[in-house]
Amino acid sequence: GAVVSQHPSRVICKSGTSVKIECRSLDFQATTMFWYRQFPKKSLMLMATSNEGSKATYEQGVEKDKFLINHASLTLSTLTVTSAHPEDSSFYICSADLAGGGKETQYFGPGTRLLVL
Amino acid sequence: AQSVTQPDIHITVSEGASLELRCNYSYGATPYLFWYVQSPGQGLQLLLKYFSGDTLVQGIKGFEAEFKRSQSSFNLRKPSVHWSDAAEYFCAVASSGGSYIPTFGRGTSLIVHP
Numbered sequence: 001g002a003v004v005s006q007h008p009s010r011v012i013c014k015s016g017t018s019v020k021i022e023c024r025s026l027d028f029q030a031t032t033m034f035w036y037r038q039f040p041k042k043s044l045m046l047m048a049t050s051n052e053g054s055k056a057t058y059e060q061g062v063e064k065d066k067f068l069i070n071h072a073s074l075t076l077s078t079l080t081v082t083s084a085h086p087e088d089s090s091f092y093i094c095s096a097d098l099a100g101g102g103k104e105t106q107y108f109g110p111g112t113r114l115l116v117l
Numbered sequence: 118a119q120s121v122t123q124p125d126i127h128i129t130v131s132e133g134a135s136l137e138l139r140c141n142y143s144y145g146a147t148p149y150l151f152w153y154v155q156s157p158g159q160g161l162q163l164l165l166k167y168f169s170g171d172t173l174v175q176g177i178k179g180f181e182a183e184f185k186r187s188q189s190s191f192n193l194r195k196p197s198v199h200w201s202d203a204a205e206y207f208c209a210v211a212s213s214g215g216s217y218i219p220t221f222g223r224g225t226s227l228i229v230h231p
Contacts, residue, residue, distance in 0.1 A: 041224075042224075043222060043224055106219065108161040111158070
């Protein structure tokens with residue numbers, strides 16, 4: 001149980017285009033989903049916290065107009081990288097916590113590798 | 118604010134040898150502590166967690182970790198390493214009295230020699 005999926009697993013796009021990444025909790029409902037960014041050989045940096053039906057909370061230094069987050073249902077959150085640039089190339093990982101319990105533990109998706117040319 | 122230090126960037130062990138990965142945390146109260154493993158190009162898999170109770174925690178894949186409050190440590194151990202254990206290991210700490218959002222260490226890369 002507690003499986004989180006991400007789609008796509010990897011994407012290559014041209015500079016200036018927008019890319020949408022989906023994060024789904026497959027067998028549980030998630031009140032809260034989290035988006036992380038991971039640079040090569042680096043730790044995970046929390047970008048934003050996404051609550052179903054409300055606006056996301058962004059961490060300091062993360063541009064909310066560039067990284068649009070939508071959490072339309074208890075099983076789906078999306079991250080859209082708008083007007084992508086090569087410096088946005090990274091590994092993006094989402095996670096979710098169990099609604100109604102188990103809040104202390106997050107379940108992570110497999111990640112999405114974004115390459116902006 | 119909480120923080121995590123993983124002092125070793127790389128650890129190299131021979132297959133069958135024992136393993137200990139170090140993790141030190143900084144947090145004012147009793148923390149929630151986690152160890153995650155990440156294989157290349159993959160997301161994070163939870164190995165084990167400590168919330169309260171027995172300070173020696175058993176996890177999956179034969180891993181265990183011990184919470185030592187006096188040393189602010191939560192080191193990960195395995196008595197006999199397998200080649201498939203080669204991966205990146207992340208220690209994380211979360212607030213026990215707040216949002217539970219974990220703060221991750223920078224990770225330790227485990228290399229296993231045959």
